[in-house]
Amino acid sequence: MKKSIVVSALLLALTFLNAEAAEKLPIDRVTGLIEDIGLQDVKENCTVCHTGRFIVVNGGDKKFWTFKVGLMRKAFGLWKLKPDAKKRIINYLSTHYSKKHNVTVEEN
Secondary structure, X not given: OHHHHHHHXXXXXXXXXXXXXXXXXXXXXXXXXXXXXXXXXXXXHOOXXXXXXXXXXXXXXXXXXXXXXXXXXXXXXXXXXXXXXXXHHHHHHHHHOOOOOOOOOOOO
């Protein structure tokens, strides 16, 4: 009985580890941002002025990122984004950077 409980627990742990590993996406070598749909739009429109490391110290939901993109346009001269590109940027950032990340000087 104990043996089957241990085996079951190990199998369950492996399942969670595999699921966690599958969720990890590759990191873009240039920006340090997660590679996924919308990254190219971020690279073309956001990292022109900001490094990827600066982006990840922010964080929020779609409302937060919609505000930030609007602020960049109104206050800092961001050009008008095509609606589909704006949507991809906001979806990308709110999906992958919904929480603030601590970034140190040593990180690449």
